[in-house]
Amino acid sequence: MTTTELQQVYEIIKPYVHKTPVLTSRLLNAECDATVFLKCENFQKTGSYKLRGATHAILNLPELDRNKGIVTHSSGNFAQALSCAAKNLGVKAHIVMPSSAPNAKKNAVKEYSGIITVCDPNLKAREAESAKIQQETGATFIHPSNDLQVILGQGTASYELIQEQSNLDYIICPVGGGGLIAGTSLFTHHFSPKTKVIGAEPFKVDDAYRSLLSGKIETNEISDTIADGLKTNLGSNNFPIIQKYVDRIIRVKEQEIVDAMRFVWERMKIVIEPSSAVAIAALLKEPQIFENKKVGIIISGGNVDLGQLPF
């Protein structure tokens, strides 16, 4: 990709997404002896950065394919994001959701006119159901984190951050399926090459950390982290980008995630989801790296179940 092509990605999706605010906090700066800039995608439409990638993926489809609709399987933020993006663009969105998905998430998808198909709560059932919908309707499958157009769209959050705050020493972002960090590191490489991109990951699902060590995509044996958005594994399209452009991964404990989330809610008065707190926890965990540095953090989302808080 060229710098011009990446700029075009941003120009294409710009009319459909919020330019989210970049917040600072005296209290957070004091806590870590750094100057921290939070790119608040929790304020993005649908409550997460995923609207960016979803919008870009749909916009990249040929007219003919768009008319046949799109399909994905997701129980999380991508389900809402794709439904919303599709609605904004007048495209039909089929969302395959596991029967275990909470009603709140199903309702959010319905609000954006997403067409839900419920399946058994396992990957095989999800994939089978998606394939069936593809066959029956001609809809295009869009993967939540491994689709290249999705990856490019996700990177535009860091593009906006870099435009607003130049000379960042670091950008930290959470790593789940790898779409966000791949896009972030690609845009950062092109528009702020001196800025190092660091991934943040729970110890309990440290597949990205292990993948970078081994040089191949590793999976997680267990996945009971509180950071429910980060349970998925890296993909074949985003992993090479991550290998090339990501400086390192910082791993954090579950209690550190909860503490970071509490800090942001209590002191900064904004609602962030556990996956985003992972990035704050990484910042607080390794103060020697970030001391006196300018650090950007991608606050990936703010979708939480208020009935299931860890406090």
Place this chain on the structure above:
Amino acid sequence: MTTTELQQVYEIIKPYVHKTPVLTSRLLNAECDATVFLKCENFQKTGSYKLRGATHAILNLPELDRNKGIVTHSSGNFAQALSCAAKNLGVKAHIVMPSSAPNAKKNAVKEYSGIITVCDPNLKAREAESAKIQQETGATFIHPSNDLQVILGQGTASYELIQEQSNLDYIICPVGGGGLIAGTSLFTHHFSPKTKVIGAEPFKVDDAYRSLLSGKIETNEISDTIADGLKTNLGSNNFPIIQKYVDRIIRVKEQEIVDAMRFVWERMKIVIEPSSAVAIAALLKEPQIFENKKVGIIISGGNVDLGQLPF
């Protein structure tokens, strides 16, 4: 007060307070068919608008009195605000707190170097302890909501809101001890005379509603509302201002407060305290008043105990 005098109040406190953001929300606008502007004092230093009044009250003391310190009794946001304001201005702050005050609130006061005196949890004990400290130290007593200089300081939140958004049809703010709404209505009268100021109050502590009906300060028999910041009664200094400049009071039920708080946390991703949710609940309760209007809301604070949420 003249318009120039009120402007001076703002100029005096300006260096010591955050100019808090004014947020909007498509979702909130859609919910009430109005254009709503939230003046976010939850992002104010110490987490509430009370820093404004506290700062103004201290700045108005003669040098000689400032040197002797100040004293107040409060278990809530004013305790933190006065401690912080005093620290910023190099003044000693004595805070009388009931023994029932949660440790989190005591610690917040200590963080700002406030000197805590614990007393029995009733008004008589608080007043006696405050009087004793005044006698012993020469400290000046500053009332959280009935001190005229405090009232004037609190009004500066609405001043900033009006500067940013002209032609508001309404400003809604919660009513507790009456300091915020008195200051708000005074500034609004001077700087945006066509804007009507509406108070929002829980049914369970509707003393302001009843006071405006009867023409004298009424008290509350019970005070078990979730909006813990609104339990106090109006005072002799703020009541005449409220009678003169406040258009009406809208009362809301406890469940309406919780629902409004949930809406703002879930949809707008910001942490507001129950007292602030009372103002949102009032907006949602009487849609016919606010339909197609421009409505400002003072989000008074964001200090909540995450271990005691109503969700």
